[in-house]
Amino acid sequence: MISQTTFRAGLLDPSQPVPEGLSDGENRPAGRRYGVYRNNVTVSLREALADGFPSIVGLIGRDNFEHVARAYLRQSPPTSPLMMHYGATFPDFLADLEQLAHLPYLADVARIDVAMRQSYHAADSVGIEPTALQDMDETTLLNSRFTFAPSMILIRSPWPIGSIWRYTLRGGDKPTGIAEDVLILRAEFDPEPHVLGTEGADVLIALQGGHTFREALEPTGDTFDLSTLLGLLLSNNAITHVSNAPIPNQKD
Known part of the structure; x- marks a missing residue:
């Protein structure tokens, strides 16, 4: 049986191999299904980040944002099923990203997006x-x-x-x-x-x-x-x- 740790290890990193021994409910190899699921998870999380950081999408463009989001997903996968909290560390990630050093204000603008969500969900x-x-x-x-x-x-x-x-x-x-x-x-x-x-x-x-x-x-x-x-x-x-x-x- 595949452990949850092994199953999750390659979900956000397509360079990782499909876990060995993965099978479906009828004991058939499920490598292709894992690939589809991996792609769906990545796309869903990128969409969640784009929804949560509209100002950053607007500032660097959707294509650039997806590249940045993909790198963030691999470094900082979700730790909670509550997606409204996901991306709290994204501003710090942007601040440390060498490719975006020419946009020094980007991280603080992203903090407005984070604060807007936090304010919305506050008591x-x-x-x-x-x-x-x-x-x-x-x-x-x-x-x-x-x-x-x-x-x-x-x-x-x-x-x-x-x-x-x-x-x-x-x-x-x-x-x-x-x-x-x-x-x-x-x-x-x-x-x-x-x-x-x-x-x-x-x-x-x-x-x-x-x-x-x-x-x-x-x-x-x-x-x-x-x-x-x-x-x-x-x-x-x-x-x-x-x-x-x-x-x-x-x-x-």
Whole structure:
């Protein structure tokens, strides 16, 4: 009898031989069936990667993507039957791929695709009422700590990844060379990437780390647009709780 390890060894690598002694239910040689199954598995996983990384398909083209995906499949086969999680390490794979070194932003753009899926499948939560912050006096607000929706994901990059992602998938203005931090938010069902203004990511990281609103704002300059950041968070139901009591570090 063929072990599962032997059976799976050559599934994602056509250079591997068909396992010896493989037979069908009537004890007939099943090498050809294995070849067909191997091809179907590879094609299915490549399709799953293409569906999960539409921005990368758009940036390097479908043919190039299939070559890259095939190499990734051999190095990182699925470890879970839940295909919605497959490809989490694909951005790191792209970053290390010498053939794509001339596209240094590619890995961070791929991280937006990963974050979009993670946000979509994150646990549901309920945002606070937009008026909740308006009703607080300044001292109470500044001493408050925020809890955020599990679907909120921040991606920092030295490249204009938000503009690249949007231009690739939705058109519009061509990206500039300015670094961009991207915040994935899910107001209801579908997540959406938002490019943050200057210092916005620093404030969010501090708040996620359990710092008070005052502490998070202290390092910011006079040009920091607080109202835009709060409006973005509130309109997308990203703030789920406001408290004056210490909260656990959300990054642990």
